[in-house]
Amino acid sequence: MATSLCFKASLSTAGRPGTIANRSTNRVPRALVVRTQAVKLPTGVTVPPKQPEVPPPRTGFVDFAERLNSRAAMIGFFALLAVEGIFGKGLLELIGVTTGNGLGFEL
Structure with a gap:
């Protein structure tokens, strides 16, 4: 049984x-x-007097990390727009990569 x-x-x-x-x-x-x-504890088993207090997680996919990542992305995006507006060139052109000329093996 x-x-x-x-x-x-x-x-x-x-x-x-x-x-x-x-x-x-x-x-x-x-x-x-x-x-x-x-519902009914087995014989010989006692309930602990106090439950441990576990703090909420601060790493991984938690609200705090996602909010911090989104704020950093917004700051970076607007900083990129400011740099392009001040210098009149794109970020790739500023670091020396030529753009707008094609790949060089067109038909």
Whole structure:
């Protein structure tokens, strides 16, 4: 005879159980906590008195990194436009690459 355990899962975000997105701003929360708990603990198993607090990740595909990358791209794009406007040449021409003459092996 096989024995099985039933698990109960609950979703909570920043102390608000049962909510997945903040409906007023339509944003997904930064940290989504998923806790699983056995309906009936096996004999001899105790529940730890305190759960560890894990800070949200700051690397990888997180909101902070994506926002920083997009801001850097915007600054770089407008800096390139400013350089081209000041010198009257494209970036490739400024570094010595000739443009507009074709590849040299046309028919």
